[in-house]
Amino acid sequence: MSHWIIAPVVLPAILAPIIAFVMRYDISLARTASFAGTIALAAICFGLTVAAAGGETVSYELGNWPAPFGIVLVLDRLSAVMLLLTSVLALVVLVHAVATGWDARGRHFHALFQFQLMGIFGAFLTGDAFNLFVFFEVLLIASYGMMIHGGGKVRLQAGLQYVVMNLAGSTLFLFALGTLYAATGTLNIADLAQRVQGLPVEDAALVRAAAMMLMIVFAIKAALFPVQFWLPATYSNAPAPVAALFAIMTKVGAYAIIRVHTVVFGPDVPVLSGVVGDWLMPVALVTVAIGAVGVLGASRLMPLLSFSVIGSMGTMMVAVAAFTPATTAAALYYMVHSTLSAAALFLLADLVLARRNGDRLRAQLPTVQNGLFAALFFAGAIGMAGMPPLSGFLGKLLILDAMQATPQMTAAFVAILLGSLLTIVGFARAGSVLFWKSTGLAPAEPAPNPDDGEPQELADAPAPAGVMSVAPTVAALALLGGLAIFAGPVSAYLGAAADQLYDSSGYISAVMGQGTEG
């Protein structure tokens, strides 16, 4: 049995404490270790993605206990893609954090960063519902630590809301797991799938309640209406690299819905009819609207970006909620895109805001490198709004095309296209004020009054961003371009991942096949 599957969890779990207690007085040492670890993780995740390409679902029984009695890790195409995406994003974010010096603005950045990765990887790999809860906790507490990295009143306030909302979600998660265990007697996902499918119809109430609770729990993570409230303040006030890394955190929730609500509570399970499918779609549609309206109405840059993340989560979940292999494949493509484009925008926003007085959308004297930032913002906005030539457009086409075969086609078309329009207009307004209008101000004119209540203080003459500071943003945008150019092979992989997902018998036999006699 190959132990590589668990490497994405064990490697950061070992590295992080070493960084925390051996290297905590030397930032260079910590950076080196963090880089080495993240690069190794990216290589491992790439290897796993290649390994999963064959289509075999691999299960790894921790402690050598047979499923469902011990905990299993499961690697299939879907988890592999999530791992790869996370590790690539992590590398991009790490370069930015180091190049801009964010990591040195508080304690334990790199340790928390590695722990964060560990939590995310663990959540993507696990084949056990309770273990998913554990890793939700790991990534929640690590993300809270990272979110408040560097401190500051507003950030701490937002951080509190973030952690409170998510702890409420964790509580509900426990209720859900308790109910599920009481209804089925197991928490192994494959075993759950078997038992739920075999459940008599007259005994469905408990499982239905559990499925709904789990959906709400995951919806909190995925920032879907009506539990999206934590996101704008969190993303707006988190340190930029952290906000960029958080682009994957919403996807953890989406992933959990995709995984649990197809394998366990699949659309074809009779006892669950009308539980999730009926509700997830309207929820996703409203989320698209909230995101788009938020982008258009934003008066600050960071909330604008945050709402665009909500909108893209909504778009993605519209496709997920249709629960067909084609829509899921489209959703996965869009998810990869949405993660990278959100990251690009948050990293760029950091570069810009470090040279501006506050993130309020109004004209100020142009910053250094105004042209460069404007070009990058244009590209990032194109990505987020889903315009060509970047991958968002293809993602949106994939989703819309796949939605044509579903009964919710009209609603999906209207929501996604109108949402795109509002997003485009919102981004155009913001970009034009930030980067164009500023050029109309005469340099002699005294700078506008400093923003009220803005935590940031502007240095006398902000230095131009160096190559290494800009590189991560450019890299993220280039990845979007690459994703568009290589849409064919990427989409083929994701399509295969979706097919694998909907053929849950492969998953079940991979996990349960070896140990049922034990």
Added chain:
Amino acid sequence: MTNGGSLLPIIALLPFLGALVPGLMIRAGRNACATFTAVPTIAALAMLGVLTPDVMAGEVLKAEIEWLPQLGLSASFFLDGLGLLFAFMILGVGLLITLYARFYLSGDDPMGQFYTYLLLFQGAMLGIVISDNILLLLIFWELTSLSSFLLIGYWKHLPEGRQGARMALAVTGSGGLAMIAGMLILGNIVGSYNLTDILAAGDVIRASDWYLPALILILLGAFTKSAQFPFHFWLPHAMAAPTPVSAYLHSATMVKAGVFLMARMWPALAGTDAWFYIVSITGLITMVLGALIALFKDDLKALLAFSTVSHLGLLTMLLGFGTEKAAIAAVFHIINHLTFKAALFMTAGIVDHETHTRDIKRLGGLAKFMPITALIGTVAALSMAGIPLFNGFLSKELMLEEAAHTAWYQNDWIVPALATLGALLSVAYSLRFIFHVFAGPARDDYPAHPHDPPFGMYAAPALLCVLVVAIGVLPGLAYPMVKVAAQAVTGQELNFYLKIWHGVTPALIMSIIAVVGGALLLGLHRPLARAWNAAPRPEAKAIFDALISALVRLSRGVTDGLHNGAISRYLAIFVVSTVGLVYVAFSGGTLSPPTREMLPVPPVVAVGYVLLIASALLVVLNHHNRFRALVLIGVIGLMISAGFVYLSAPDLALTQISVETVTIMLLLLALHFLPKTTPRESSVGLRLRDGVIAVAAGAGVAALAMVFLLRDFDPISDYHLANSYEGGGGTNVVNVILVDFRGYDTFGEIIVLGIAGLTIFALMEALLSGPAARRLRNTDYSRDRSRDRHPLMMVVATRAMLPIAVMVGVYIFLRGHNQPGGGFVAGLVISIALLMQYMASGFGWTQTRQRLEYHTMIGWGVLIAALTGVGAWLGGAPFLTSIYGYIKLPLIEKFGLGSAFAFDLGVFLTVLGAVMLMLYSLSRIARYAGETVNVEPMDYDPSGKRELKKPEGE
């Protein structure tokens, strides 16, 4: 060439690759920059030239590169007559504009950027006309919106430029989005996104139920792009762009994209009543309205802009007629409009450039100062007016001819009448362009002294004028091109002639009426303009701006209203929706009857319940007094522990008690720095609401628990009971589950604890380096402090207890695998002992006596646990596989030892380290708050032998 199609992707790609160059070449100077911009265009033109003979011979060249087969998107291109015509127009005019812009742009304008945008736009346009896949076409379509946004907003320091760019993007962008929907539906009807397939499937499309939605959505795209009424208003505002941009976008390219699309989709979509009425009515209204507004515009470019709107309406109307002759007229007029309109825009640019004004009221008599420009302008404007011997006349005749026998709803005079009116107005504004700008007496109050520009600047429009006259005199020149393009539009073999004299036809009469009427109208222009300006008119920009800002205000209101920052509200929404949704889900299924009996409630248990419920209620009532609330929470925790004992879960009870103790102690320490009471912040109504929500949620959870506690189920835990000793080496199943069966969960949980410790530490460091530290220092906590900080009794008692507590901890740790206990509880027990020590004797004193560093403890804890897991790899077993055996040491009994023991040690260390790090962080805050550090354990030396050192501040 047999394989000519392979050139097509290269042609499509060239402008995009070329776009990278000007931005760099500007460093070599403006001429180099312009030259290098022309290179890709010329190269593409040359390749197109190579392909022309094949296309003219009726061949359709194709090339296909697979891109995203799952979607049906491929990078496939094809070139037929229509594509060829447009490609020539786009590239040819692009080249002329490159030349013209070199002289037009001033030294202050970033020319490299300009040419980059221009090439991007050119590439996008070119892509539209040679795409053989409608999804690919959509990509290029949206790219034109984006690149035109950059071009229109090129003068980014001018508000008009920015607003015009945004308006164009919003209008054409929304049309583009509608078109996406339409194209997807169209593809779904046909079963292919391949344009060739779609064009061949016209009958299937028109018979489909989805035909009308697809048609309307696609037409929305075309109408917005081609500025058809009521979406025409963006075009004049796009005139804020530099004139070369206007000349390019509004003569040959951007606005023609919509017309192109209608022509392209003609075989698939035309031929129905819906198409006929929607398209021709829209076109005719646009034509008349555009011409009418154009007549009263004083800004030269605005006049041309509205005349463009009008001519686009003409083209749309012709395509809407849906007859072959109309298609021929449309194709021919596309060519003619391009030649005279580009020339006119450039002329307007020259006038603006030389006189520094575009206001017709301030111009006139320019013919004397700039004769060449006047000649060019006059020729082009006469063509626009449709005067014989200029090419505009020919296509206008064809148009009027078609209009003359077109009936709307059996009414056969309205179309000819309105078409004549449009032509009449067109004559009027064209003549106005000539007479009010160039003719008339010379003035001496021009803002700048006018003269003809350098050759480079008028070369391009002059060349176009040559074409205007050449085609006007010898229409046969354009015949092959028109024929092949019109055949491509209609998809049929066409036989026709282009000639000047058709005899006295209705069209000629209408034309004469138009010319005479137009001239008369111009004569009456002054009073008419006065009336026009006095009449109230809807101002499109004001409406659009109001609409957008209303939308923004609404959005802002909705967003701010929803996200008001109150966590209580967010939680309320979360709880209400959860209760509601779970109830709906639950009640959608049925439930089998309970299988268990309710148990009797013994008096002791009843007391426990009462205590539990009462303290919970008291917490709610007393939460404003934080200390009291904390005490009550302690009671709740203890009652829960007692519950665990009663329900035979000693491990849980032990853990609960120790967790409870540690938390309460840490909270007590933290309370010191917090206000003693919680202010009342919410109204009675709000509290009532929250109360109802809380009770509903609590009742829901209780009901759910009740439901599943009353029913038997078949859990997997039998396996754990059976295998605990055999496979896990321990008789305490709970512990074996924790460190072995589900050791991975525990591994995760200790990491959570470790991260919490690190986070609290980091948070404290951040706090103490921020403004909070100042507030801490300035707050006077002295009144809250006990005068006897380290009471003798407590110091002595804790010190006596320490070894005992440690002993208990070790005992609990060691017995854990077989009896209730384990690393987690042990860690907590020892941390309680140490906590007590710190609280009793003070941080400073205790700290000097404790050598282990907390970070290290957490680190080692996690590492030991992880390495224990990794160790299993050496044996070829999965992570965290345990091994155990029995060891016999002298003096003591044989005992079992397993790798789980090491894992548990990791758990123990992490727990201890995390708790102590939290304590350390609290004590750091205390010292910032002015707490003194004691060196001695007590303020009072019980031995009385020496004077105590004065406590000193940090």
